[in-house]
Amino acid sequence: MTLLYVSTSIRPDGSTSRDLAETFLESWRQTHPHDTVVHRDLGAAPLPHLSLVEVTASMTDPRELTPEQAQAQELGRELAAEFIGADAYLIGYPRCTTGSIPSALKAWLDRLLLQPNVWQTEKVAAGRPAVT
Numbered sequence: 001m002t003l004l005y006v007s008t009s010i011r012p013d014g015s016t017s018r019d020l021a022e023t024f025l026e027s028w029r030q031t032h033p034h035d036t037v038v039h040r041d042l043g044a045a046p047l048p049h050l051s052l053v054e055v056t057a058s059m060t061d062p063r064e065l066t067p068e069q070a071q072a073q074e075l076g077r078e079l080a081a082e083f084i085g086a087d088a089y090l091i092g093y094p095r096c097t098t099g100s101i102p103s104a105l106k107a108w109l110d111r112l113l114l115q116p117n118v119w120q121t122e123k124v125a126a127g128r129p130a131v132t
């Protein structure tokens with residue numbers, strides 16, 4: 001089983017959301033010692049905002065993609081494969097700016113939801129446990 005852990009705090013140390021998520025992770029590791037944990041650290045390696053090239057690429061027949069569009073899709077494909085390949089999710093994030101999510105997490109969600117294998121597959125993660 002694979003747990004995808006997404007962290008978003010820009011603070012490598014002294015982060016409340018990391019501490020909380022990692023407390024959960026520690027007990028997960030104890031109860032699931034053979035599981036794989038994949039860590040997508042959006043705080044340490046933020047994703048760029050979604051680009052127009054990616055949006056237009058997502059609406060283009062894959063056989064007609066320009067080299068620029070094909071290249072722009074690579075990051076989204078990587079994120080989608082990581083998301084779909086997980087069996088459980090742990091997403092750590094603080095409240096940010098009037099209670100919304102950090103922009104790092106928004107950029108991840110935006111890019112993920114553009115991927116046909118995520119949005120065209122109804123209930124792609126249905127039944128998989130998630131902790132936020």
Ligand SMILES: Cc1cc2nc3c(=O)[nH]c(=O)nc-3n(C[C@H](O)[C@H](O)[C@H](O)COP(=O)(O)O)c2cc1C
Pocket residue numbers: 009010011014015016017018093094095096097098099100
């Ligand atoms: C730009 C910014 C906006 C914030 N907005 C909110 C908010 O709207 N509501 C809230 O309860 N806390 C807000 N906070 C406080 C953070 O949620 C808090 O500092 C949190 O511990 C930061 O996460 P971290 O400790 O994992 O880095 C904000 C903090 C920052 C830096």
